Amino acid sequence: xxxxxxxxxxxxxxxxxxxxxxxxxxxxxxxxxxxxxxxxxxxxxxxxxxxxxxxxxxxxxxxxxxxxxxxxxxxxxxxxxxxxxxxxxxxxxxxxxxxxxxxxxxxxxxxxxxxxxxxxxxxxxxxxxxxxxxxxxxxxxxxxxxxxxxxxxxxxxxxxxxxxxxxxxxxxxxxxxxxxxxxxxxxxxxxxxxxxxxxxxxxxxxxxxxxxxxxxxxxxxxxxxxxxxxxxxxxxxxxxxxxxxxxxxxxxxxxxxxxxxxxxxxxxxxxxxxxxxxxxxxxxxxxxxxxxxxxxx
Amino acid sequence: xxxxxxxxxxxxxxxxxxxxxxxxxxxxxxxxxxxxxxxxxxxxxxxxxxxxxxxxxxxxxxxxxxxxxxxxxxxxxxxxxxxxxxxxxxxxxxxxxxxxxxxxxxxxxxxxxxxxxxxxxxxxxxxxxxxxxxxxxxxxxxxxxxxxxxxxxxxxxxxxxxxxxxxxxxxxxxxxxxxxxxxxxxxxxxxxxxxxxxxxxxxxxxxxxxxxxxxxx
Ligand SMILES: Nc1ncnc2c1ncn2[C@@H]1O[C@H](COP(=O)(O)OP(=O)(O)O)[C@@H](O)[C@H]1O
Ligand SMILES: [Mg+2]
Numbered sequence: 001x002x003x004x005x006x007x008x009x010x011x012x013x014x015x016x017x018x019x020x021x022x023x024x025x026x027x028x029x030x031x032x033x034x035x036x037x038x039x040x041x042x043x044x045x046x047x048x049x050x051x052x053x054x055x056x057x058x059x060x061x062x063x064x065x066x067x068x069x070x071x072x073x074x075x076x077x078x079x080x081x082x083x084x085x086x087x088x089x090x091x092x093x094x095x096x097x098x099x100x101x102x103x104x105x106x107x108x109x110x111x112x113x114x115x116x117x118x119x120x121x122x123x124x125x126x127x128x129x130x131x132x133x134x135x136x137x138x139x140x141x142x143x144x145x146x147x148x149x150x151x152x153x154x155x156x157x158x159x160x161x162x163x164x165x166x167x168x169x170x171x172x173x174x175x176x177x178x179x180x181x182x183x184x185x186x187x188x189x190x191x192x193x194x195x196x197x198x199x200x201x202x203x204x205x206x207x208x209x210x211x212x213x214x215x216x217x218x219x220x221x222x223x224x225x226x227x228x229x230x231x232x233x234x235x236x237x238x239x240x241x242x243x244x245x246x247x248x249x250x251x252x253x254x255x256x257x258x259x260x261x262x263x264x265x266x267x268x269x270x271x272x273x274x275x276x277x278x279x280x281x282x283x284x285x286x287x288x289x290x291x292x293x294x295x296x297x
Numbered sequence: 298x299x300x301x302x303x304x305x306x307x308x309x310x311x312x313x314x315x316x317x318x319x320x321x322x323x324x325x326x327x328x329x330x331x332x333x334x335x336x337x338x339x340x341x342x343x344x345x346x347x348x349x350x351x352x353x354x355x356x357x358x359x360x361x362x363x364x365x366x367x368x369x370x371x372x373x374x375x376x377x378x379x380x381x382x383x384x385x386x387x388x389x390x391x392x393x394x395x396x397x398x399x400x401x402x403x404x405x406x407x408x409x410x411x412x413x414x415x416x417x418x419x420x421x422x423x424x425x426x427x428x429x430x431x432x433x434x435x436x437x438x439x440x441x442x443x444x445x446x447x448x449x450x451x452x453x454x455x456x457x458x459x460x461x462x463x464x465x466x467x468x469x470x471x472x473x474x475x476x477x478x479x480x481x482x483x484x485x486x487x488x489x490x491x492x493x494x495x496x497x498x499x500x501x502x503x504x505x506x507x508x509x510x511x512x513x514x
Binding site: 002005006009205206208209210211212213214215216217219 | 346373376387388399
């Protein structure tokens, strides 16, 4: 009960103090908000890219183009060896005619093009979808190397390069966000600690009096710590609001206009929103501890 | 209650505020500490509730050596001592009711009881009708009475009062002295620093005189 009462007192004092110097506090909340927004934006982009990568890897496909005029016996041998490989989920053999039909169905306007060439330009192929758990770049590389030199295989095509590029991009965005976010978080800590220090200076007399009539150090410091955490938490809320607004803008006005990614719904992970607010509070906590550590209180 | 042994206090190199002070104040006693301005009265009181540390010597308060207690135990010491500061030391952003209640607040006394007891303490110094005023809205004498109410609210084992009647007219000064006598009768040891000779004579209590930092009993 006494602990609860002390906490209630800290919060009450902190709120009063926040309101009393609302201009300077708005400044520090804004600084934290912008910093966390930048960090959050990078993380959001990273997790959206990551979702795209995951979706793509879910249907990783490897296509083996077969040599022209291949003996059915050799093709059947290749098929049965492929079926035995643990990475293979499904196997479909596409005849030259089937490939041509597919092309005509997909590209309606160009359907007469193969006729102009007088001969069906499409080779026979075997399409493999890769099993869950075998979709890592390493595993796919292993699979492809095992079969690319097999008799009858002319060429292998797969999405690995793109997956690798995207994975690298995700890492890059995340790393960049981390570094930038870290720098900005330090700036926020610096801002909060200075704002709190100003408040402590302005109220030094009062704090001395409290100590003289028997208040403990923790009791005198409590309101400032809560104040810092409130500043940080409010900064976090500002950042989440900015992110949410920004994402809505991007999703509605930019992506809807371009058919390209229209179906890929842009999202902000809920955990990220909570993490940003909690992160803000942590930044505020560190900031006020730094300023109190240097003060006489 | 207070035992000082060969206490010295030097704030800076040029001057000595207290020099070889040895004195005792018994439990339950009411006594005056007097001497001209600058004699070291305030300094001595500061040493008792550990606002300052002596440069040399030991001070025991209620049997505890306050010159040796760890930092963490200072709040506990101060809570057992009521202090009327010469410059009042009121929290200017809080009403006088809140100022008086603050002492109970840090002890986590329930809110209603804080209010009730703070109101009664203000009533005892005749200021309950101004309880929602802020210190700056009061006269010096009124602020002094608030400081007195705060010092007394928790029935301390020891009351230290530094020129508590300095800003009061004779009638009010006498009322405050009567209040101190009542508190003393309930068991609180009282030490009043003052240079008001007339009042000291009227009260007929033990007097400790310091002059230029030395006891002159
Ligand atoms: N914080 C301080 N720093 C330096 N000198 C001080 C301080 N406080 C008091 N003094 C000096 O110590 C001496 C005693 O002061 P004080 O205890 O306030 O006397 P009194 O209360 O009897 O008037 C004075 O010479 C005063 O100038
Ligand atoms: Mg004095």
